[in-house]
Structure formats: structure tokens, C-alpha cells
Amino acid sequence: MGELHTWAGVVLGVLLFAVFWTGSLSVFDKEIDRWMMPSTRLHWDDSMQRPSLDRDIRLLLEQRAANAPVWTIILPLERTPFLTLTYGSEESRKSSRDLFNPITLEPLAKPLTLGASGFIYPFHHNLTLRYKNIGAWLVGIAGMAMLCLLVSGVVIHRKLFSEFFTLRLHRAFGRSTLDVHNVAGVALLPFHLLITLSGLIVAFAIYYPDAPQHTYREQVQSGVSAERAFLGEALGRIRLRAAKQPGELAPLEPMVTKAEQYWGPGSVYLLRVNNPKDANGNVLLRRTSHSSVTKDIDNFRFASVSGEVIGRFQASATVNTWNFIAGLHYIQFRHDALRWLYFLGGLGGCVVIATGLFFWTQARRKKQQRHGHLGVSLLDTLSVAGVCGVILATLAFLLANRWLPMQEQLFGLGRARVEILSFYALWLVASAHAVWRVMQDPRLGYLHAWREQCTAIALLAVLAVLANWLTTGDHLLATLRSGNGPVAGTDLCLLAAAALALLAAHKLRRRVPQEETLEVAHV
Amino acid sequence: MHLRDVIQPAATATHVVGLCALAYFASAQLVGLSGLLAWWAGMSQGDAVMLALMLGFIYLLVLLLWGFSCERRRNAWLLLGGLSLLAWGTPLLLQGHP
Numbered sequence: 001m002g003e004l005h006t007w008a009g010v011v012l013g014v015l016l017f018a019v020f021w022t023g024s025l026s027v028f029d030k031e032i033d034r035w036m037m038p039s040t041r042l043h044w045d046d047s048m049q050r051p052s053l054d055r056d057i058r059l060l061l062e063q064r065a066a067n068a069p070v071w072t073i074i075l076p077l078e079r080t081p082f083l084t085l086t087y088g089s090e091e092s093r094k095s096s097r098d099l100f101n102p103i104t105l106e107p108l109a110k111p112l113t114l115g116a117s118g119f120i121y122p123f124h125h126n127l128t129l130r131y132k133n134i135g136a137w138l139v140g141i142a143g144m145a146m147l148c149l150l151v152s153g154v155v156i157h158r159k160l161f162s163e164f165f166t167l168r169l170h171r172a173f174g175r176s177t178l179d180v181h182n183v184a185g186v187a188l189l190p191f192h193l194l195i196t197l198s199g200l201i202v203a204f205a206i207y208y209p210d211a212p213q214h215t216y217r218e219q220v221q222s223g224v225s226a227e228r229a230f231l232g233e234a235l236g237r238i239r240l241r242a243a244k245q246p247g248e249l250a251p252l253e254p255m256v257t258k259a260e261q262y263w264g265p266g267s268v269y270l271l272r273v274n275n276p277k278d279a280n281g282n283v284l285l286r287r288t289s290h291s292s293v294t295k296d297i298d299n300f301r302f303a304s305v306s307g308e309v310i311g312r313f314q315a316s317a318t319v320n321t322w323n324f325i326a327g328l329h330y331i332q333f334r335h336d337a338l339r340w341l342y343f344l345g346g347l348g349g350c351v352v353i354a355t356g357l358f359f360w361t362q363a364r365r366k367k368q369q370r371h372g373h374l375g376v377s378l379l380d381t382l383s384v385a386g387v388c389g390v391i392l393a394t395l396a397f398l399l400a401n402r403w404l405p406m407q408e409q410l411f412g413l414g415r416a417r418v419e420i421l422s423f424y425a426l427w428l429v430a431s432a433h434a435v436w437r438v439m440q441d442p443r444l445g446y447l448h449a450w451r452e453q454c455t456a457i458a459l460l461a462v463l464a465v466l467a468n469w470l471t472t473g474d475h476l477l478a479t480l481r482s483g484n485g486p487v488a489g490t491d492l493c494l495l496a497a498a499a500l501a502l503l504a505a506h507k508l509r510r511r512v513p514q515e516e517t518l519e520v521a522h523v
Numbered sequence: 524m525h526l527r528d529v530i531q532p533a534a535t536a537t538h539v540v541g542l543c544a545l546a547y548f549a550s551a552q553l554v555g556l557s558g559l560l561a562w563w564a565g566m567s568q569g570d571a572v573m574l575a576l577m578l579g580f581i582y583l584l585v586l587l588l589w590g591f592s593c594e595r596r597r598n599a600w601l602l603l604g605g606l607s608l609l610a611w612g613t614p615l616l617l618q619g620h621p
Contacts, residue, residue, distance in 0.1 A: 004591045007539075141543075147584050148591075197580060204576040208554050211579070212572045214614045215558040234569030318570035322577060 005152040008145040009356045010379060014386030015142045017353045021390050022124035023195075024346030025116060027331060027339055030079040031486035032116035036401045038472045039109040041487060044081030044102060046266055051083060053252040053271070056105055060085060061276075064098065069242075071273040076102035077288065078334065079486075112408060112415040113401050119420055120394070125203065128420075136206045139199075146196045149356075153185055177362060181355035184348050191345040192352070198329035201322065205231075236299055236313030240274065240282050247279035250307035258309065259285045259300040279305055290334040294320055295327035350387075357383045361446070380446035381434045388453035389430035391497075395460035396426035398494075402467035430456075444512060451508035454501045461498035465491045542590045545603045550583035552610035559614050 025032065034041050051057055053073070061071050065087030074084035083102045088095035099108040122128055129135030185192075200207065209227065216226035231237040256268045269288040275281035281304030289296040297319075301311035315323055327333065331342055361376050361383065400422035404410060410418045430453060437449035468491060469475040476495075479488035558575035562568055586603060593599035 001588075001592055004588075144580075144583060144587065147580075148587055151584070151588055200580045201577055204579070208551055208576055208579050210551065211554045211558060211576050212568075214555045214618065215562050215568050215572050215575075217618060230569060230572050233567070234573050316567065316570050318566070318573050322573055325577070 001152040001155045005149055005156055006360065008149050008152075009353070010360055012142045012145040013353050013357045014382050015138065016146055017350055017357075017386050018127075018390045019124060019139055019142055020346055020349040020353060021394070022120050023199075024343055024350065025394065026121040026124050027343045027346060028486075028489070029116040029121045032120070032490055034484075034486035035468065035490040036113050036115045036398070037111035038474070039111060040080075040082050040099060041472075041474070041484060042081040042101065044076045044078055046078070048076075048103070050075055050266075051102055051105055053256065057083070057085070058249075058252065060098075060100065060105065061087070065096070067277070068096075069275055071271075071276055073271040073273075075269050075271075077269055077290075082108060109406075110408075112406060113419055114416045118416075119397070119423070125199075133206050136203060140203065140207050143196050143200045146192070147200075150185075150189060150193055150196070154189070157182060157186075177355050177358045181352055181359055184355070185352045188345055188348045188352065192349055194328060195342075195345070195349075198325045202326045202329050204322075234316075234319050235297055236315070238311075240280060242275040242278040243280035245279040246277060247281055247305040249273065249276050249281065249283075249304050250302075252283065254307060255283055255285060255300070255302045258302075259287070262300075263287045263298075273304060276304060281305065282310060289327060289330075289332040293327045293333050294324045295330055295332060297323060354383070354387050357387075377438050377442050377446075380449075381431075381438045384434035384438075384446065384449045384453060385427075385431035388450065388457060389427045389434070391457050392430045392453060392460060393423045393427035395457065395464055395494075397423040398464045399460060399467055402464065402471045447508055447512050451505050451512070454505035454508065457501035458498040458505065461494040461501065465494050538596055539591075542599060542603065543587065545600070545607060546583060546586040546590055549586055549603050549607040549610060550579050552607055553582045554579040556610045556613055559617075 057073055061073075064085070065071065068087035070088055072084075072086040072088075074080070074086075076083055081102065083100040083105070084097060085100070086095075086097045099111070100106065101108060119128070125136060125139055126133070127135035127138060129138070204211070205227070212226040212230035213220065216224075216229045219229040220226050252271060252273075256271070259268050260266070267287040268285050270286040272284040272286075273281065274284065283302045283304050285300040285302070287296050287298060297313075297315055299313045300309060301313075302308065303310045331339060357379065361379050365376050397419055400419045404415055404418060406415070408415060413421070433453065434449045437445040437452070439445070441448070465476065468487070474484065474487055476488060476491045478484075479491065554575045557578055558572045561571035561574050564571075566574065586606075590599040590603055593602075
């Protein structure tokens with residue numbers, strides 16, 4: 001168990017850190033979106049009058065995508081305070097997306113960014129490596145390794161209870177690092193078990209694609225895909241074919257009223273009109289998951305021409321168990337305090353992973369360097385590049401968002417793509433810096449690398465706050481005064497990150513002479 | 524450098540990767556078998572598969588922890604291999620029932 005804990009952590013620690021870091025940020029993905037998309041910094045609450053579906057929204061759809069085979073209407077919510085209309089084909093439902101002010105129905109300026117929900121969140125679950133789900137598999141392997149690390153950690157730390165109360169920050173670096181690793185690991189163990197296991201379970205279709213094959217054998221023999229039959233029965237995902245005959249779409253408001261008679265007022269947040277101009281078209285209504293932990297997948301389906309109910313899907317108790325687990329991971333429920341706890345728990349995971357990596361290198365440094373082994377130098381480099389590198393890359397993403405000119409095309413690429421390239425480019429530079437520092441001085445280069453990158457984090461975080469002020473006029477005092485929580489919160493978190501990074505850089509600066517003295521004493 | 528210095532880490536790496544793959548294969552077969560058994564026990568098809576899928580990650584975790592804590596590598600391979608074979612073959616032998 002000890003070896004499993006050590007090597008799973010060493011081999012997959014850096015990947016796990018990136019997943020936990022982006023996962024923690026994804027807790028506030030929609031709030032970071034408000035920071036990155038100034039045109040969407042609006043206010044909405046449930047007491048406000050929704051735009052009329054038939055009078056206002058349908059007109060917008062007819063003007064913009066009269067012949068699209070699918071219309072999706074996402075009504076404004078507190079965390080997404082704008083109206084979203086998407087038009088696309090059955091295969092690609094997000095091919096075109098427009099945002100509108102929910103009160104005036106004026107189109108909002110195109111954000112020209114994927115934002116946190118379009119880049120940081122996908123990075124968290126698939127590393128943006130979508131080809132054959134390679135990224136999702138890597139994240140899955142890291143997730144399973146995390147579960148093994150948590151269980152094996154409990155087994156190898158026999159004095160778990162006493163370790164929980166042992167935190168000696170002023171002792172030697174190795175000792176204090178291990179104490180932080182143990183205390184954070186033990187205190188957050190239930191949260192980390194829950195979040196890791198739920199993260200794997202929500203992506204079951206990727207990790208166990210053949211699961212329905214035996215149970216749905218009869219359907220397979222009659223030519224129906226087992227996966228499709230399972231998704232239809234368990235999750236209500238069905239597709240109805242178009243009749244290829246013209247049809248007139250019935251009013252949408254009565255459909256919403258009908259569904260809300262069962263679900264409660266204001267509970268419908270999404271309408272999907274499949275084949276709006278076809279005689280066999282249908283309208284799917286989904287309800288929000290704001291008032292419960294369980295992710296709600298229930299839906300109503302109406303015939304688009306007659307407006308009659310043609311189907312109502314209600315998840316079974318077993319499927320709702322999965323929905324509950326998924327809801328625990330997706331955090332779509334409305335509870336700010338819990339959201340902050342999730343965020344802090346995720347950052348705690350980052351601390352556990354990073355301190356685990358430090359402890360491994362600290363414990364082996366002298367022995368391996370005496371024998372000329374490269375293991376410690378390699379892990380020093382990976383730790384700096386993996387921990388500071390991904391934080392710097394995130395800051396580069398935010399800075400690029402604020403500093404790049406608001407043009408659809410930049411350097412021959414879409415603006416959103418240039419932001420993503422900035423993320424990877426700075427990560428690459430941070431990695432090269434770590435390699436250079438560690439190679440330059442295998443004994444103490446890692447300390448210089450940590451210190452310099454911590455300083456860079458502090459600098460970029462402050463620059464991001466300034467960039468937001470200069471490009472939008474929304475400085476911190478103004479956003480605090482106006483109650484613009486998402487933007488003020490993001491700025492405050494950036495300033496807190498800068499302060500912590502400066503503190504770390506300061507402590508590392510004091511540590512270099514101490515290490516040099518120790519080295520001389522050993523010689 | 525001795526040949527042993529190369530062979531030993533290579534053998535360890537092969538053991539680790541192979542055992543992970545075998546544990547995953549065994550868990551995937553157990554998921555299929557569990558779904559089938561739950562369906563036969565009276566659950567609806569969708570519920571049976573969903574239950575089995577949620578259990579799959581627990582199976583995998585237990586198999587990995589058990590496999591890597593085995594003192595003899597051969598035992599881990601034999602038992603995980605045997606379990607995989609059993610979980611893979613049972614539905615094929617029994618299918619045709621309701």
C-alpha cells in the first residue's frame with residue numbers, strides 16, 4: 001500500500017493537480033464567465049418578468065434561424081442573467097449561439113471567448129483532448145489513482161487521528177510539508193472521496209461503454225443499439241424523426257404553463273424545439289436543478305403542431321441515485337456558502353497533491369543527488385511546471401481575455417483560440433523555465449524556480465485585476481458597491497492569490513541561504 | 524550498469540500497467556454481469572444497467588487495491604484473470620434466459 005501511495009502520487013500527481021485546479025475554478029465557472037464576458041454583466045433574479053416566448057423570443061428565432069432544424073431557448077437565471085438562443089442541427093446543437101439582454105431583448109456583444117465554462121471546465125474533465133476521448137480517459141485514470149491514493153493513504157497513516165491534530169509549520173521543511181499533507185488529507189478525506197468517485201460515476205458512458213450490451217441483448221438482436229436503448233429508457237434521451245411535411249409551431253407559453261403546473265412556477269429553464277417547421281416536430285422542456293442537490297433530468301415533450309403532451313420522462317429511483325451523485329459533482333444547486341466550501345475543498349485537494357509531491361522530493365533529495373540519480377530533479381521540474389505552471393497558464397488565459405483586441409480574428413485565428421493558445425504558451429514557458437533553473441543548479445535550482453514563478457503569479461494576478469478595471473471600468477470598489485458579486489469575487493480571489501504567492505515567494509527567498517548553509521555543512 | 528538494473532524496472536512497469544488493465548477488464552465484465560443479474564432479479568433494464576455502472580467504479584477500486592497489495596504478483600494475476608474469465612463467461616453461458 002505504501003508503494004502504491006507513493007508511485008501513484010508521483011506518476012499522476014501533476015495531472016491530478018491540473019484536474020483539481022481546473023475543477024476548483026469550475027465551481028465558479030459562470031461567475032468567471034461574467035468577468036471574462038463584460039457584455040453579460042447583467043442582473044437577474046426570479047422575481048423579474050421573463051420575456052414572452054411567443055411574442056418576443058419566437059420573433060428573434062424566426063429572424064435569425066427560421067430554417068434551423070433545432071432551436072434551443074435557455075431562459076435567464078441568476079448565474080446566467082441573459083437569454084441564450086442556439087440554432088443548430090440534430091448533430092451539432094450548439095453550432096450558433098446568440099445572447100440577449102433578457103429585459104430589452106437587445107443582442108449582447110459577442111463575447112469572443114469560450115470563458116471558464118467553455119475552456120476551464122472542459123479542461124477539467126477532458127483536458128480538451130477530445131479525440132477518441134483520450135483526455136477523458138487520462139482524467140479517469142488520474143481519478144481512479146486518486147481514489148487509490150486516498151484509501152492507501154488511510155491504510156499507511158496508521159496514526160490518522162493524532163496526525164489530524166499535528167501541524168508543525170515551524171519545523172524543518174520536510175516535516176512541515178508532511179504535516180500539511182496529512183492534516184489537509186485527513187480533514188478533507190470525505191470530500192475528496194466523494195468528489196473523485198462522483199466525477200468518475202458521472203462519466204460512466206465513457207469508461208464502461210459496453211455495460212448495457214448483455215442486458216439489452218434482445219434489443220440489439222432486433223437492430224437497436226444497446227446504448228441508445230439504455231439512454232432512452234434510463235435518461236429519457238430519445239430522438240423523434242421529422243415527417244418531412246410542413247407544420248406550424250403551436251404557441252410555446254401554454255406548454256410552459258402546463259409543465260410548471262407539475263414542476264412549480266418558474267421551474268422551466270430550457271426549451272428545445274426539434275424540427276420547428278415540421279408536422280412531426282416536438283418541443284422538449286427541462287426544469288432547473290436549483291432547489292435540490294439532485295440533478296434534474298425530468299422532461300416534458302409536446303407535439304410542436306398540436307401543443308399536446310406526447311411524453312413525460314420521470315427518472316426512476318435508481319436513476320435519481322445517479323442524478324444525486326451527479327448533482328453532488330456538478331453543483332448546480334443554489335447555495336453560495338456550499339459553493340465556496342466546494343471551492344475551498346478543491347483547493348485543499350491541490351494542497352494535498354502539491355505537498356505530497358514536495359515531500360517525495362524532499363525525502364529523497366540528498367540520497368539521490370549523492371548517487372547522481374535524475375529522479376528528484378525530474379520531479380522538481382514537473383512539480384514546478386505542474387503546480388505554478390498551470391496557475392500561471394490560467395492567469396495568462398484571463399489576461400489575454402482582457403488585453404487582446406475585441407476582434408473576431410487575430411493573427412489568422414479566432415480570438416477565443418488565441419486566448420487558449422496563451423494558456424498553453426505560458427504553461428510551456430513556465431515548464432522551460434523550471435527545466436532551465438533545475439538544470440542550472442540541480443541542488444538549489446528548484447527553490448529559485450518556485451520563488452520566481454510564485455512572484456510571476458503574484459504579478460500576473462494583480463495585472464489581471466488592473467486589466468479588468470482598465471478595459472471595463474469595473475474596478476473592485478465599484479463592483480463591491482454595486483453588488484456585482486461574480487466580478488468582485490473574481491477580482492478578490494485574484495488579489496488573494498497574489499498575496500499568497502508573494503508570501504510563498506518571500507518564504508522561499510529566506511529559505512535559499514538556509515539550504516546553502518546546510519549544503520556547506522554536509523560537505 | 525547491470526542487465527538487472529534494466530530488467531527489474533521494466534518488469535515492474537509491465538506488472539503495474541498490465542494489472543491495471545486486467546483490473547479494468549475484470550470490472551467491466553463484472554458491470555455487465557451485475558446488470559444482467561439485477562435485471563433477472565426484477566429490476567427494469569435501465570435501472571439494472573445504471574446500478575451496475577455505479578458499482579463498476581467500486582469494483583475497480585477494490586480490485587486495484589487488492590491486486591497491488593498482494594504479496595505475490597503471480598497470485599494477483601491468477602485471481603484477477605480468473606475473475607475476469609468468470610465474469611466474462613457467465614453471461615454468455617446463461618444468456619437466453621429472460
